[in-house]
Amino acid sequence: MTVRSPGAVALAVAGALFATPAVAAAAPAPTAAPTSQALVVMLGDHTARRAPDAEAGRIEAVAARRPLTRTRTVLPVLDRAGRHDEWLHVRLPGRPNGHSGWISANRTRAASTPWRIRVALGSRRVLVFDQGRLVRRFPAIVGKPSTPTPRGSFFVEESLRLRSSESGAPFALATSARSNVFQEFEGGPGQIALHGTGNLSGALGTAVSHGCVRLGTRAIAWLASRIGPGVPVTIGEAGAGAA
Amino acid sequence: MSNHLDFTRGRVALIGIAVCLVLAAIPIGVAQAAPVNLATAQPFVVLSGAGVTNTGPSVLNGDLGVSPGTSLTGFGLPAVVNGATHANDAVAAQAQSDLTTAYNVAAGQPVPPGNDLTGTNLGNRSLTAGAYGFSTSAQLTGQLTLDAQGDPNAQFVFVIGTTLTTATASSVVLINGASPCNVYWKVGSSATLGTSTAFEGNLMALETISLGSSVTVLGRVLARNGEVTLINDVLSTPQCATGSTPTPTEPGSGGTGGSGGTTVTPAGSGTKSPGTTGKGTKKPPTAKTPTGSATVTRGPKSAAGVPVTVRGKRIRKVTVTDNGKRVGAPGSARNVLVPATPGFHTVVVRVNFTDSTKAKTFTFRFRVPVPVLQPRPGPSQFTG
Numbered sequence: 001m002t003v004r005s006p007g008a009v010a011l012a013v014a015g016a017l018f019a020t021p022a023v024a025a026a027a028p029a030p031t032a033a034p035t036s037q038a039l040v041v042m043l044g045d046h047t048a049r050r051a052p053d054a055e056a057g058r059i060e061a062v063a064a065r066r067p068l069t070r071t072r073t074v075l076p077v078l079d080r081a082g083r084h085d086e087w088l089h090v091r092l093p094g095r096p097n098g099h100s101g102w103i104s105a106n107r108t109r110a111a112s113t114p115w116r117i118r119v120a121l122g123s124r125r126v127l128v129f130d131q132g133r134l135v136r137r138f139p140a141i142v143g144k145p146s147t148p149t150p151r152g153s154f155f156v157e158e159s160l161r162l163r164s165s166e167s168g169a170p171f172a173l174a175t176s177a178r179s180n181v182f183q184e185f186e187g188g189p190g191q192i193a194l195h196g197t198g199n200l201s202g203a204l205g206t207a208v209s210h211g212c213v214r215l216g217t218r219a220i221a222w223l224a225s226r227i228g229p230g231v232p233v234t235i236g237e238a239g240a241g242a243a
Numbered sequence: 244m245s246n247h248l249d250f251t252r253g254r255v256a257l258i259g260i261a262v263c264l265v266l267a268a269i270p271i272g273v274a275q276a277a278p279v280n281l282a283t284a285q286p287f288v289v290l291s292g293a294g295v296t297n298t299g300p301s302v303l304n305g306d307l308g309v310s311p312g313t314s315l316t317g318f319g320l321p322a323v324v325n326g327a328t329h330a331n332d333a334v335a336a337q338a339q340s341d342l343t344t345a346y347n348v349a350a351g352q353p354v355p356p357g358n359d360l361t362g363t364n365l366g367n368r369s370l371t372a373g374a375y376g377f378s379t380s381a382q383l384t385g386q387l388t389l390d391a392q393g394d395p396n397a398q399f400v401f402v403i404g405t406t407l408t409t410a411t412a413s414s415v416v417l418i419n420g421a422s423p424c425n426v427y428w429k430v431g432s433s434a435t436l437g438t439s440t441a442f443e444g445n446l447m448a449l450e451t452i453s454l455g456s457s458v459t460v461l462g463r464v465l466a467r468n469g470e471v472t473l474i475n476d477v478l479s480t481p482q483c484a485t486g487s488t489p490t491p492t493e494p495g496s497g498g499t500g501g502s503g504g505t506t507v508t509p510a511g512s513g514t515k516s517p518g519t520t521g522k523g524t525k526k527p528p529t530a531k532t533p534t535g536s537a538t539v540t541r542g543p544k545s546a547a548g549v550p551v552t553v554r555g556k557r558i559r560k561v562t563v564t565d566n567g568k569r570v571g572a573p574g575s576a577r578n579v580l581v582p583a584t585p586g587f588h589t590v591v592v593r594v595n596f597t598d599s600t601k602a603k604t605f606t607f608r609f610r611v612p613v614p615v616l617q618p619r620p621g622p623s624q625f626t627g
Contacts, residue, residue, distance in 0.1 A: 068621040143626075158621070159618040161618045161621070162621070174625065185624070185626045187624050192626060211627075224616065225615045225617075226616060
């Protein structure tokens with residue numbers, strides 16, 4: 001893999017380091033995880049707005065399908081508004097990291113997930129919760145100091161099966177997080193994923209990645225067979241149940 | 244004559260009083276078992292004398308140990324041990340020693356003749372506290388209900404001469420304050436828990452213990468001399484108070500259920516049976532005697548969910564919760580469908596009555612397997 005835009009990298013690193021304390025402080029405390037997360041499945045394209053009002057300012061367009069696999073977009077629901085809950089406050093993918101907006105409940109379908117993932121950067125582990133219970137704890141490779149894994153609250157945008165010759169094989173959980181260092185990487189938007197270690201170097205439990213979270217083959221296979229789009233992913237220094 | 248009659252009446256009265264005193268001194272529950280103490284074996288959810296072999300993503304919520312053997316196989320990922328691991332160290336050796344003591348105490352429990360269950364199946368039975376014996380093997384097919392009758396210290400001891408075998412999807416359900424801390428299974432040779440068995444209690448076997456796939460255990464699996472074999476199972480130690488007398492910390496917690504339809508009855512939460520005094524002597528029913536009753540029926544698990552039906556007398560209010568979240572209409576949910584979302588479910592049914600009958604709580608658990616996802620192919624465009 002090659003690094004693009006070196007000049008921008010330095011600026012972004014400085015920005016990321018400056019922003020880190022505030023983001024870390026906003027990371028959730030290592031308490032018991034909620035038992036489920038409300039989701040919304042988008043059945044059509046939507047416009048995310050700043051308030052639950054059709055006249056409110058437009059944030060961005062949200063496509064009904066994800067760009068890599070063309071699966072339906074699934075977003076975590078943070079709040080609802082309106083007499084009949086006709087507006088949904090949802091977490092949005094992409095930059096700025098962790099941003100959210102309001103979409104109409106029309107052309108959507110309600111769903112939920114019992115799963116929740118926490119990436120504990122301090123212990124370099126991925127914790128998996130099912131209905132609030134810690135069920136798995138995997139060692140992982142996280143971002144190195146110059147290209148740190150971004151902290152905050154995100155979600156799985158889409159899960160992919162990768163060819164064995166591709167970096168990060170055999171699976172990837174592409175998240176809504178974007179690198180605070182790379183605006184672009186390998187033709188993508190600097191997207192942070194949980195993926196395998198195929199065709200990549202580094203030992204589990206170290207901080208050597210460009211920002212993605214690398215997991216052993218069995219671990220990512222276990223996740224990919226269970227974790228679908230919309231599952232919340234929290235990245236912080238610690239995680240509940242972390243050693 | 245009259246003096247003789249008076250003397251005779253007095254003697255009869257004295258004899259009557261003496262008989263009453265003797266009867267009062269004999270506990271009504273003659274089957275009550277003596278306490279069993281696991282001591283240092285208590286933190287172990289799995290303890291073996293020869294070795295432990297696991298296959299698949301089992302989860303052990305408790306310590307794992309082996310002594311005097313050393314073999315622990317299959318406990319790397321994807322298996323998870325949420326506890327300490329002791330491979331033939333001093334901790335495991337002491338735990339084995341204490342297990343032997345507990346095993347012998349359980350084996351020495353006096354089993355009343357009426358509690359000899361040799362040749363019968365434990366399935367579809369409801370038993371109260373006490374010691375129960377099988378001179379040879381024991382079989383569980385279906386659901387076994389252990390009813391503490393409101394006594395949180397109620398102890399159940401099963402003294403099994405040879406093997407214990409459970410059929411697929413069998414279950415042990417604890418009601419009315421029964422605690423898995425106080426349930427002991429002494430198995431004279433080996434135990435085999437069939438696929439998807441939901442087991443509760445402390446399983447102490449002289450030889451091997453084999454768990455089929457997707458078995459859940461709320462308790463302990465302790466083999467003195469043989470191996471323990473696990474396949475994609477979930478085992479959890481209950482929260483028990485330490486000390487010589489087992490004292491559960493989960494009063495009112497219930498059992499673990501399979502997928503079949505079952506009935507849990509009767510129920511009572513921390514109360515004595517109506518018309519029974521603390522000393523076990525019968526009290527005639529009065530106009531104020533509580534007459535409320537409730538039966539909770541759990542239907543078979545389907546893709547939609549698990550139906551729960553509550554029937555009984557003088558029911559004022561029924562509250563059903565699934566993992567702490569209310570299910571059905573508040574207060575009057577007599578027929579509720581608990582959605583079968585993937586994962587573990589702990590369903591608590593709380594019944595209040597219109598008269599002075601104390602509220603009753605029923606608890607059961609079930610598990611819905613997680614569907615296997617198959618991600619679509621896509622390009623690797625990530626930061627790596």
